[in-house]
Amino acid sequence: MSLFPVARDATAAKRAPASALPPPSGCWRLAWQWPGSGEASLLISRRSALANAGLLLALLVASGVYLALGSVHLAPRALVAALVGQGDALAQFMVIELRLPRLVAAWLTGAAFAVAGCLMQTLARNRLATPGIIGIDNGATAFAVASLVGLGVSLAPPAMALAGAATAAAITFGLTAGGGSRGYRFIVAGIGVGAVFGAITQLLLARVDMDTANAAYPWTVGTLNARPPGALLVLGVGLAVGVVMALQLSRALSLMRFSEAIAQGLGSRVARRRWQVLGVSVLLTGLAVAVAGPVGMVGLIGPEIARALSCRRGVPIIASMLAGALVMVLADLVGRVLLAPIELPVGIVTAVVGGPWLLWILLRPHRSLA
Amino acid sequence: MSQAQLATPVPRLAATWLTLVLLLVGVALLSVLLGAGDVGPTRALAALAGGGDPEARFVVGSLRLPRTLIGVAVGLALGVAGALLQAVTRNPLAEPGLLGVSAGSAFAVAVALLLGASATTLRVSAAQLGALAGCLCVLSVTRLRGVGSDPVRLVLAGAAFSGLLGSLTALLLLFDQRAADEIRFWVIGSLSGRRADDLLAVLPGLALAAAIVVSIARPLAALSLGERVASGLGHRPGRVRLLVIVAVALLVGAATAVAGPIAFVGLVVPFAARALAGPDIRRVLWLCMPLGPLMVISADILSRLLVAPSEMPLGVLTALCGAPVLVAVVRARRMPTL
Numbered sequence: 094m095s096l097f098p099v100a101r102d103a104t105a106a107k108r109a110p111a112s113a114l115p116p117p118s119g120c121w122r123l124a125w126q127w128p129g130s131g132e133a134s135l136l137i138s139r140r141s142a143l144a145n146a147g148l149l150l151a152l153l154v155a156s157g158v159y160l161a162l163g164s165v166h167l168a169p170r171a172l173v174a175a176l177v178g179q180g181d182a183l184a185q186f187m188v189i190e191l192r193l194p195r196l197v198a199a200w201l202t203g204a205a206f207a208v209a210g211c212l213m214q215t216l217a218r219n220r221l222a223t224p225g226i227i228g229i230d231n232g233a234t235a236f237a238v239a240s241l242v243g244l245g246v247s248l249a250p251p252a253m254a255l256a257g258a259a260t261a262a263a264i265t266f267g268l269t270a271g272g273g274s275r276g277y278r279f280i281v282a283g284i285g286v287g288a289v290f291g292a293i294t295q296l297l298l299a300r301v302d303m304d305t306a307n308a309a310y311p312w313t314v315g316t317l318n319a320r321p322p323g324a325l326l327v328l329g330v331g332l333a334v335g336v337v338m339a340l341q342l343s344r345a346l347s348l349m350r351f352s353e354a355i356a357q358g359l360g361s362r363v364a365r366r367r368w369q370v371l372g373v374s375v376l377l378t379g380l381a382v383a384v385a386g387p388v389g390m391v392g393l394i395g396p397e398i399a400r401a402l403s404c405r406r407g408v409p410i411i412a413s414m415l416a417g418a419l420v421m422v423l424a425d426l427v428g429r430v431l432l433a434p435i436e437l438p439v440g441i442v443t444a445v446v447g448g449p450w451l452l453w454i455l456l457r458p459h460r461s462l463a
Numbered sequence: 464m465s466q467a468q469l470a471t472p473v474p475r476l477a478a479t480w481l482t483l484v485l486l487l488v489g490v491a492l493l494s495v496l497l498g499a500g501d502v503g504p505t506r507a508l509a510a511l512a513g514g515g516d517p518e519a520r521f522v523v524g525s526l527r528l529p530r531t532l533i534g535v536a537v538g539l540a541l542g543v544a545g546a547l548l549q550a551v552t553r554n555p556l557a558e559p560g561l562l563g564v565s566a567g568s569a570f571a572v573a574v575a576l577l578l579g580a581s582a583t584t585l586r587v588s589a590a591q592l593g594a595l596a597g598c599l600c601v602l603s604v605t606r607l608r609g610v611g612s613d614p615v616r617l618v619l620a621g622a623a624f625s626g627l628l629g630s631l632t633a634l635l636l637l638f639d640q641r642a643a644d645e646i647r648f649w650v651i652g653s654l655s656g657r658r659a660d661d662l663l664a665v666l667p668g669l670a671l672a673a674a675i676v677v678s679i680a681r682p683l684a685a686l687s688l689g690e691r692v693a694s695g696l697g698h699r700p701g702r703v704r705l706l707v708i709v710a711v712a713l714l715v716g717a718a719t720a721v722a723g724p725i726a727f728v729g730l731v732v733p734f735a736a737r738a739l740a741g742p743d744i745r746r747v748l749w750l751c752m753p754l755g756p757l758m759v760i761s762a763d764i765l766s767r768l769l770v771a772p773s774e775m776p777l778g779v780l781t782a783l784c785g786a787p788v789l790v791a792v793v794r795a796r797r798m799p800t801l
Contacts, residue, residue, distance in 0.1 A: 268794065281556070284618070284792040286790070289787075298721040299774070300775075436636070438633075444630035445631060
C-alpha cells in the first residue's frame with residue numbers, strides 16, 4: 094500500500110485542518126487529531142487499496158483451492174469441516190497436517206521473494222535486477238547445500254543461506270562498485286557471480302555420496318517439499334521484520350526511483366538508505382531460500398504484477414508481498430496437481446512461466462526498463 | 464584504437480601459435496598419464512610406448528586416450544564456435560553457452576531421448592538441430608532494435624533463454640526415469656566415460672564445419688569492417704552470416720552431444736586469443752585452435768584430480784574460471800567492440 098504520511102507539524106494545523114481540504118484525485122484521506130499536538134493525515138491511493146484488496150481476495154481463494162485439491166480432492170463443505178476440526182479424520186489429517194504447513198510455506202516464501210525482488214529492483218532502478226538474476230539466490234543455495242552435506246559446519250540451513258546471500262550480494266556489489274549499481278553491467282556481473290555459486294553447488298553435490306546428494310538436491314531446483322524443520326519459523330520472523338522495515342523505508346524508496354542527486358536534494362540519506370534496502374532484500378532472500386531453494390522467478394513476477402495493479406507513485410511493497418504469495422501458491426498448486434502423481438518442483442513451474450515473461454520484458458522494443 | 468589492438472607481426476604470431484601447440488601436446492600427455500585410478504605415470508608411459516602390463520594398456524588405450532582426444536575435439540569446437548559467434552554478432556560476450564545455444568542443443572537431446580532415440584549418431588544430429596534453432600534465435604534477437612547494439616542485454620536474454628530451456632529439460636526428465644538416468648550426468652557437462660565411438664560419431668559434423676570455416680574466414684574478416692565494406696569487396700553479408708550460423712550449430716551441437724553443455728569455454732578462449740592476436744578474426748581462429756583444447760583438457764585433468772577418487776563435472780571448472788572473465792569484460796570501462 095502506498096502510504097504518504099503528510100507532515101505532522103504545527104504549521105499545517107494552523108493553516109487549515111487537513112480533513113477540511115479535498116483529497117487529491119484518486120486518493121482517500123485519513124485524518125485524525127493527535128492528543129496535544131497537531132493533526133496527522135494519511136493519503137491512501139484508491140487504486141492501490143483496491144489492488145491490495147483484490148490481491149488478498151485472490152490469495153484467499155487460491156489458498157482454499159490449494160487446500161482442497163491434491164491426491165484426494167475435497168468438496169468445499171468437507172474442506173471447511175476439516176479446517177474447523179470436524180468430519181473425516183483422514184481429511185483432517187491431510188488438510189491440517191500436510192497441506193496447511195505447505196500452504197504457509199508457500200505464502201511466506203512467495204512474499205519474501207517478491208518483497209526482496211521489489212526492493213532490489215527499486216535499488217538498482219532496473220526491473221530485471223532481482224536477487225534471483227544477480228546471483229544472490231545461487232549464493233544462498235550454495236551455502237545451504239554446504240551446510241546440508243556437512244563441511245564440518247553444522248549451522249542450521251537458514252543461517253548458512255543468509256550468509257551465502259550476503260556473500261553473493263557483497264561480491265556482486267563489490268565488483269561493480271566503480272560503475273555503481275545501475276544498468277546492465279551490474280546485472281551481468283551478478284549473472285557471473287551466480288554462475289560461480291551454481292558451479293560450487295554442483296561441486297559440493299559431486300563430492301558427497303548419492304543419498305546425501307539426493308537429500309540436498311531440492312535446493313538446487315526450488316521446491317516446497319523439503320522444508321528443513323525450524324526454517325519456516327525463522328522465515329516468518331524474518332519476513333515480519335523485513336516487511337516492517339521495508340514499509341518504513343517506503344518513503345526513501347519512492348525517492349530512490351529518481352536520480353541520486355534528486356533523492357539527496359529531497360532530504361534522503363541515500364547511501365545509508367541503500368545499505369538498509371540491500372540488507373532487507375538479502376535477509377528476505379536468504380531466509381526464503383533456506384525454506385524453498387532458489388525460486389527466484391517469483392521475485393520478478395510478484396513485483397511485476399503488483400506494479401501493474403497499484404498506483405504508480407509509490408513502491409508497492411504490500412502489493413508485491415500479496416502478489417508473490419499468490420504466485421507461489423498457484424505455482425505450487427499447478428506443480429502438485431497438473432501431472433499428478435508426478436510432482437513438479439515449484440521452481441520449475443515458475444521458471445517455465447516466468448522465463449518467457451522475462452524474455453518479453455527484455456526484447457520488447459522501445460520501452461524503458463526503469 | 465590502442466596499441467595493443469594493432470595487428471601482431473606474423474612471425475610473432477606463428478611463434479605464439481607454436482608455443483601453444485607444444486603446450487597442448489604437453490597437457491594432452493599429462494592427461495594420458497594422470498588419472499584417478501591406480502595406474503601411475505610410469506606404468507601409463509610404458510603402456511603408451513607399446514609395452515606395459517595389460518591393465519595399464521587398457522586404461523590408457525580405452526579410457527584415457529579417447530577421453531583426451533574427445534577433449535581436444537570439444538575444446539576445438541567450442542573455442543572456434545565462440546570466436547565465430549562473437550564475430551558475427553559483433554559482441555564480445557556472445558558465447559554459445561551463455562546465449563542458450565548449448566541449452567537448445569541439450570533440450571533437443573532430451574526430447575530425442577524421450578522419444579526413444581538411443582543411437583549416438585541420432586543424438587548428435589538432434590543436438591546439432593537444437594543448436595541451429597538456438598543460433599537462429601540469437602541471430603534474430605540481435606537484429607532487434609536496441610538489443611543487438613547492447614552486448615550486455617543480449618547476454619541477459621541468453622541467460623533467460625537458457626534458464627527457460629534448462630527448466631524445460633528438467634521437466635522432460637521428470638516424465639521418464641530411463642532418460643533421466645541417462646541424461647543426468649551428461650547434462651552437467653563431463654568427459655568421463657566417453658568412448659572412441661562417441662568421437663567417431665561427431666567427426667563428420669566437425670569436418671563439415673571446418674570446411675565452412677575455411678571458406679568463410681575471409682568474408683567474415685571483411686564483414687567486421689561493416690556490412691557496406693563487405694558488400695563493396697564482393698561478399699554477400701547475408702549468406703556469410705547464415706553459413707557462420709550453420710558452422711556454429713554444427714560445432715556446438717557436436718560438442719554438446721559428446722560432452723554435454725559446457726559454458727564459458729567459448730568466452731574465455733576467444734578472449735585470450737584476441738588478447739594475443741588482435742582483432743583479425745582469421746588470426747583469432749588460428750589461436751583458438753590450440754587454446755580451446757588446452758583449456759578443456761586442463762580443466763578435465765583438474766576435474767579428475769581435485770576430488771579423486773570421484774569426479775567433478777567439467778562444466779563446474781569451466782564456469783569457475785570463465786565467470787571471472789565475464790565479470791572482467793563487463794567491468795572494463797569501455798566495453799570492447801568487435
